[in-house]
Amino acid sequence: MSTTYKVPIGPVHVGLKEPVTAWLTLDGERIMDAKLRLGAIHRGIEFMARERNPIQVIYLSERICGICSFSHVLAFIRAIEDLSAIKVPPRGQYIRSLVLELERIHSHILWSGVACYSIGFDSAFHLGMEMRERVMDLLELLTGNRVNYGVATFGGVRWDITPEFAKATRDMIKFYRREFTPFRDIVMEDPIAQARMRGVGVLTKEEAVRYSAVGPVARASGLRVDLRKSSPYEAYSDMPVEPVVPQDYFGAAHGDVLDRFAVRVLEVYQSLDLLEKILDGLPDGPFVAETNLNKVLASLKKAEGVGWGIIEAPRGDDTHIVSLKGGEDNVLWWKVRAPTYASAVSWPLMFRGNELADAPLIINSLDPCVSCMERTLTTNAHGDSNIITKQELIKRCREKTDTLRARGGETR
């Protein structure tokens, strides 16, 4: 008689922010094996983009993710700029970097709060949420809204930094340097929090390389990877960014949840330093290359080719590849590879040997953005999914067309 049980976590679960299902094979309380089942939140955004022009797709790309929305927008915009050779003035580049760093702070603080919630440390969760408000206020001051800022556009940004905003940012930097440290210490020095996070959800350095983990997950396993250093974009070419790895701070990288917590928390401080440098070095001049949107649309209509945009989002590398066709208004095709997708491959490894109660924490430790990740969905008429090859797909399409034709109906 088998002594293992299969238990699903999700798709709807109190510990999860987004729908994802983990089927866990349990021996008692220990997780022996894990299978991830995705596909609950696929939205077909790329398909929608094919009936929209690049300016419209900016706002569509913003809706891929609510938390790292600016990263997606920027990756998309950089892809279009790559193919159409639009130049961004230096001030525009600096403002973009500034919003990226603000977004990173907001995302990491939000995650740190939620991680505390996942281990049942609600006081720290509320503290984290309170901390986050300050950077949200700042984003609201610059862009008008708290999420989906709508601040980026082709060739620069839409709104400039005012002296008032610069002062508010410096105040915020001071505030976080003073107030964020207690939050960090409260969690990292707490013996219970340590016990819940140390040695849980381990991903070794070798595994992180083999399964191509990205962003804070890879860094927590000790890999020095950061696109802001290895392929600098926007203002990062003017300022060195050192990847935050736990071995530099604590002597060794364990690759567990506590290390992921530490990396994200330390990156908040790094972002504060970067913000200061961005404000100090903010060049004068225009912040957008072309303000006449009609001209932008006309030049994009002529553009043709494939463009790439890769940036370091709060969760890791975010890649967008876009193709435009000359003479066409709309985007020809668009491929998004969100960071969670790369890191999700290592999810099942992280579960091995852990306890069932830690499963939501392990899922959350990736800072998963499931709706970013779900870019394709395969399904059949019965609602379950199976994979078909391209040839098979074409064959089925033809068969379907033939049956429709035979019936004498419309082919669409």
Next chain:
Amino acid sequence: MFTRIFQQLFKNLFSNVATNPFPAVHMPPSLTDALSNPDAIKPPIPVGERFRGKLRYDRAKCIGCKLCMRVCPANATDFVPEEKKIIIHNDKCCFCAQCTEICPVKCLTMSGEFAMSSYDRKGNITKDSGAAVAGA
């Protein structure tokens, strides 16, 4: 065991409330009734200067050039060919303000209004909101 959190909790005893208070003084017996009586509601914190809320549309100024429709990501604007004017479906609008930027006569502006959810889709269409009031 005295851990670091107790220091913070003690500090919190003497600090201000971090959140905006609940809209009403006491939990009312019926929320729907309470919300229809604006006097009883504590005002929400004001929105920022650059806030992008419900669109205002100055119909008289509009020249019917359809440029706003070209850039609208949500296809929230519809053209009325007989009148050469547009209507705005507020339930579709995603508040990107792209149309206000491209409009050659600047007859579209973003207001600070944000509470606009309703059960009535047809009633949530802006046909004309008159000339923009400065500072509104």
